[in-house]
Amino acid sequence: MEFGWNDEQRGFRERVRSFIDEHWTSAARRRSELEPWQRAREYQKRLAEAGWLTMAWPQEYGGAGASYFEQLIFAEESSYASAPTGGQGADRVGPTLIIHGTEEQRREHLPKIARAEVDWCQGYSEPGSGSDLASLQTRAVRDGDDFVINGQKIWTSGAQHADWIHVLTRTDPAAPKHRGISYFMVPMSTPGISLRPIVQLHGAAGFNETFFEDVRVPARNMIGEENRGWYVSTTTLDFERSGIHRIAAALRPFRRLLAHAQRPDGAGEGRRIADDPTHRRALADTATEIEVGRLLGYRVTWMQARRLVPNMESSMSKMFGSETQQRLARRGVNMLGLYGNLRPGEERAPLGGEFCNYYMSSVSLTIAAGTSEIQRNIIASRGLGLPRG
Numbered sequence: 259m260e261f262g263w264n265d266e267q268r269g270f271r272e273r274v275r276s277f278i279d280e281h282w283t284s285a286a287r288r289r290s291e292l293e294p295w296q297r298a299r300e301y302q303k304r305l306a307e308a309g310w311l312t313m314a315w316p317q318e319y320g321g322a323g324a325s326y327f328e329q330l331i332f333a334e335e336s337s338y339a340s341a342p343t344g345g346q347g348a349d350r351v352g353p354t355l356i357i358h359g360t361e362e363q364r365r366e367h368l369p370k371i372a373r374a375e376v377d378w379c380q381g382y383s384e385p386g387s388g389s390d391l392a393s394l395q396t397r398a399v400r401d402g403d404d405f406v407i408n409g410q411k412i413w414t415s416g417a418q419h420a421d422w423i424h425v426l427t428r429t430d431p432a433a434p435k436h437r438g439i440s441y442f443m444v445p446m447s448t449p450g451i452s453l454r455p456i457v458q459l460h461g462a463a464g465f466n467e468t469f470f471e472d473v474r475v476p477a478r479n480m481i482g483e484e485n486r487g488w489y490v491s492t493t494t495l496d497f498e499r500s501g502i503h504r505i506a507a508a509l510r511p512f513r514r515l516l517a518h519a520q521r522p523d524g525a526g527e528g529r530r531i532a533d534d535p536t537h538r539r540a541l542a543d544t545a546t547e548i549e550v551g552r553l554l555g556y557r558v559t560w561m562q563a564r565r566l567v568p569n570m571e572s573s574m575s576k577m578f579g580s581e582t583q584q585r586l587a588r589r590g591v592n593m594l595g596l597y598g599n600l601r602p603g604e605e606r607a608p609l610g611g612e613f614c615n616y617y618m619s620s621v622s623l624t625i626a627a628g629t630s631e632i633q634r635n636i637i638a639s640r641g642l643g644l645p646r647g
């Protein structure tokens with residue numbers, strides 16, 4: 259196996275870095291009056307203009323026909339810089355429509371996603387159905403050329419800014435649970451949809467409860483066949499779980515922590531970390547874990563490039579990437595001592611309070627996109643051939 263990058267790929271990485279620096283990192287300083295979601299939207303428009311928002315899509319649908327490895331380089335550099343990528347539309351709905359959508363659906367939705375004109379959110383989880391998603395209860399009932407949806411979703415990230423939702427519903431309550439689900443695309447402006455924000459530990463309100471009350475959606479907005487929506491949604495979930503971004507996002511805080519411990523003045527906080535054998539070992543473990551996680555991510559891309567379907571491999575990468583981030587965040591706040599609990603903006607917060615926020619937000623990483631327990635179940639049953647527990 260060749261672990262290096264060729265000249266073309268190295269050149270592409272450089273171009274991505276300078277693009278991110280100009281349009282995201284420096285632009286964020288210039289446009290500090292914007293809300294984070296507005297900045298993300300503006301940036302996605304720049305990405306769309308550069309042809310990078312949907313770079314691996316076929317050209318006929320607004321993509322650039324880029325290789326999987328170019329997409330990986332782009333995702334790696336973006337996550338390192340905490341810059342947005344495609345989001346629900348470009349990274350989940352679009353690729354799902356390319357595989358399972360009708361030609362009419364592709365022509366209607368893909369160009370708008372590729373031009374960053376629309377934002378999507380995901381209506382899967384319900385108060386009683388998270389890990390056991392196939393038990394979902396939101397009902398869709400046929401009425402002429404439409405379906406009428408009633409029920410509730412939860413943890414709908416970014417629904418307050420979204421134009422569309424992709425939503426799983428039960429269309430045949432008598433069928434075995436996986437076989438009575440249908441998958442719809444619904445404009446968020448449809449009468450009958452309402453939201454209630456959920457405020458998180460660190461104060462942001464990124465999630466929502468989403469209520470559907472007699473929401474009418476045309477039957478042509480169904481993705482895939484009626485009652486076969488579960489099998490379409492597993493494609494969407496594979497896209498959600500694969501990706502180098504989790505491990506790439508760990509690299510920057512790790513480097514910042516390491517630089518703090520390496521400070522040449524040899525005094526104060528950094529020296530206390532560098533001299534402590536437990537902290538030294540924890541830093542060495544993290545460096546190793548980041549390398550392992552990176553290779554797990556590259557393996558997924560390598561399989562995709564060979565038209566293999568990474569399933570257990572996506573789960574391994576997802577689980578290891580999110581758990582590595584959590585361990586790093588926990589190690590970071592431990593190393594920084596009591597001051598490590600100070601938040602951004604507090605005078606004595608080490609590293610600008612970054613690790614306090616990282617610690618709190620990392621709690622959710624092993625839950626989002628399927629918990630670590632569920633990933634382990636997938637690895638054990640689909641990957642290792644063990645009987646279902």
Ligand SMILES: Cc1cc2nc3c(=O)[nH]c(=O)nc-3n(C[C@H](O)[C@H](O)[C@H](O)COP(=O)(O)OP(=O)(O)OC[C@H]3O[C@@H](n4cnc5c(N)ncnc54)[C@H](O)[C@@H]3O)c2cc1C
Pocket residue numbers: 379380381382383384385386387388389390411412413414415416622623625626627628629630631632635
């Ligand atoms: C940051 C974030 C963003 C999210 N965004 C969205 C979104 O946009 N749209 C959306 O639809 N959902 C979203 N979710 C919801 C997410 O998909 C669910 O939280 C997740 O699937 C787990 O479901 P649950 O919270 O109901 O937990 P539960 O399923 O109730 O699980 C509780 C605990 O039981 C364990 N468990 C459950 N079943 C098993 C089993 N069979 N074997 C072993 N252990 C088990 C779980 O691992 C977990 O530890 C988001 C979640 C987070 C944290």
